[in-house]
Amino acid sequence: MGLRYVLFIVSNAGVIGPHQRATGFFFPEIAHPFHVLDSAGIAVDFASPLGGKPPEDGYDGEDPTQSTFLGSAAYRRLGRSRKLSEIDVLDYDAIFFPGGLGPMVDIAKDLDVKRAVLRAWDGGKIVAAVCHGPVALLGVKGSDGESFVRGKKLTGFSTAEENGYADRDVPFDLETVLRESGAAYSATNPWQPYSVVDGRLITGQNPASGALVGKAIVEALQAQG
Numbered sequence: 001m002g003l004r005y006v007l008f009i010v011s012n013a014g015v016i017g018p019h020q021r022a023t024g025f026f027f028p029e030i031a032h033p034f035h036v037l038d039s040a041g042i043a044v045d046f047a048s049p050l051g052g053k054p055p056e057d058g059y060d061g062e063d064p065t066q067s068t069f070l071g072s073a074a075y076r077r078l079g080r081s082r083k084l085s086e087i088d089v090l091d092y093d094a095i096f097f098p099g100g101l102g103p104m105v106d107i108a109k110d111l112d113v114k115r116a117v118l119r120a121w122d123g124g125k126i127v128a129a130v131c132h133g134p135v136a137l138l139g140v141k142g143s144d145g146e147s148f149v150r151g152k153k154l155t156g157f158s159t160a161e162e163n164g165y166a167d168r169d170v171p172f173d174l175e176t177v178l179r180e181s182g183a184a185y186s187a188t189n190p191w192q193p194y195s196v197v198d199g200r201l202i203t204g205q206n207p208a209s210g211a212l213v214g215k216a217i218v219e220a221l222q223a224q225g
Contacts, residue, residue, distance in 0.1 A: 099131025
């Protein structure tokens, strides 16, 4: 396998909901998949709708993978993320949307995000997301006019997980809207690792699933030769 490139597309939203809850990307949902990809020799770039330094949430300094990422050159590159509208996703082998509550604010409705998902998919690339990251897939319509997620097997942050965590803050429940959009949604017990691979679509349920998504991306790229 030659050198492969994955683009992480990260939220710029630092506040969500009527209670002005501080948010951003959820730190392990970048640190863990990055570690897996980096260990496999896969290069990672970072983009966001606005560019610049994305706000972050959920850092745990007792997790060595997170603390290593915090001190890395990759973290510094993340702090200077490129503006998504200035990037052609076909320059990458895969795109990946980490979660956190931030994506519910901007990634869920950003038109450049929707264009990126469709362009990557139609270009034969891998599309991946974890936790709240699958909001990137909502509102995307194929050339047939159908919802992108219709009939696709996937997962994402579950209703059972949202209840009591951020149901007072999020504008909608992700599992409910994915199902209403026609996705073949599945999940495991709350907060347990779980991922779903449906061809070139790779999704993970929650923060514990980031490494699984990273491994699935590596396996998918290796399978392409």
